[in-house]
Amino acid sequence: MKTPKTLDVRKPVKLIFAGGFLGSGKTTALAALARDIIHGGMRVGIVTNDQSGNLADTVIVRQMLSELDVPVEEVVEGCFCCRFDDLILQVEKILAYEPDILLGEPVGSCTDFVAAVAHPLKIHYRDAFTFAPFSTLVDPDRVRELLLKETGTHFPEEVSYLFRKQLEEADFIVLNKSDLIEPKERGRLERELRKRHPGKEIFVTSALRGDGMLDWRKALLSGRPGADTVLRQIDYDRYARAEAVLGWLNAAVKVRSETAFDPGGLMEGVLARTRDVLREHNAGVGHVKLALTSGGRTMWANLTDLRADPYLGPNIADTASGGTLLVNARVRMEPEKLEAAVREVLSAASASFAVTFDIVDLQCFSPAYPDPPYRMQKGQAQ
Ligand SMILES: Nc1nc2c(ncn2[C@@H]2O[C@H](COP(=O)(O)OP(=O)(O)OP(=O)(O)O)[C@@H](O)[C@H]2O)c(=O)[nH]1
Ligand SMILES: [Mg+2]
Structure with missing residues (x-):
């Protein structure tokens, strides 16, 4: 395997990546997180990602943080996993701003992030970065639809498979959009997630309103290392079919x-x-x-x-x-x-x-x- 380019970093930058299915609130949550971290006195950069150019997230997140002078770069034409070398090039641009923390949003149809992005970064850039826990955000409706199968879906089984894999590789499961559900339902969904993923920490947030964001941020910044849960098994044919639909x-x-x-x-x-x-x-x-x-x-x-x-x-x-x-x-x-x-x-x-x-x-x-x-x-x- 070829070795990716070297990076020059004065002190290790903390990487906080948050994935999760399409529309779960990643951009909203990462922008809110960036704002709070900056108000706490640290410097932040953000890298967005998409399968194609003309990505809305990049211009949206720049607007969300417009008064804070946050460097935002994008990796397009493929997920971080498949565009690893480009990820490094974009990260290098952000490193010129000497951030303490770099936030990253993988594409919502992506999984196997730990094996394909986090571990290669840890191996090739051991001195440049430290990894915070990897979060997977979920929307309550999608949990009911794709995980618990309680509601109807327009997606085939492969998409549920992808959704489960995204949860499996998380350190933190973030049940977002909590403002849209009653406390009782929140508790039930949390219990269902915990039952299926007993070792993982679960956070309940509303990225839009701010509820629960402090606990999540504290845990991300606690110094606890993360992004270590490599999927034990992943069938790339099923994963590919989920994306191809x-x-x-x-x-x-x-x-x-x-x-x-x-x-x-x-x-x-x-x-x-x-x-x-x-x-x-x-x-x-x-x-x-x-x-x-x-x-x-x-x-x-x-x-x-x-x-x-x-x-x-x-x-x-x-x-x-x-x-x-x-x-x-x-x-x-x-x-x-x-x-x-x-x-x-x-x-x-x-x-x-x-x-x-x-x-x-x-x-x-x-x-x-x-x-x-x-x-x-x-x-x-x-
Ligand atoms: N009610 C509510 N809506 C939210 C919350 N977080 C995000 N949203 C909304 O959910 C929609 C999708 O949010 P995004 O942040 O763009 O989601 P995403 O995961 O980045 O989406 P992709 O990048 O396309 O996968 C937007 O309309 C957000 O305003 C939340 O906590 N509560
Ligand atoms: Mg987004």
């Missing part, structure tokens, strides 16, 4: 308008219509996210469930007259159909909001078979 669309769209429009209404309208079209196709939604950058401000909107209403981010301007819209969709649908659906939705929204959309770039595909170059077993990382 997803249509993955990333597009950059120029938005122009003769008159000012309501950016929140526009994004809400696009997502509501997307949801309605996807319902007709019975297409399970992983996450559809929009990021509109207009006049130097990025605004966002999300859809994480076919049954839900679109969520509008907190900083929507009253009016906008143009900008760039990033459309990121991860849906259980064939890529050609997904692309056609998104084009149809944009065209309808263009007419109803009197705006012009020029699609500058559009990638739509199913993620390729995962093939990490530096996959390592436990003994190799000691």
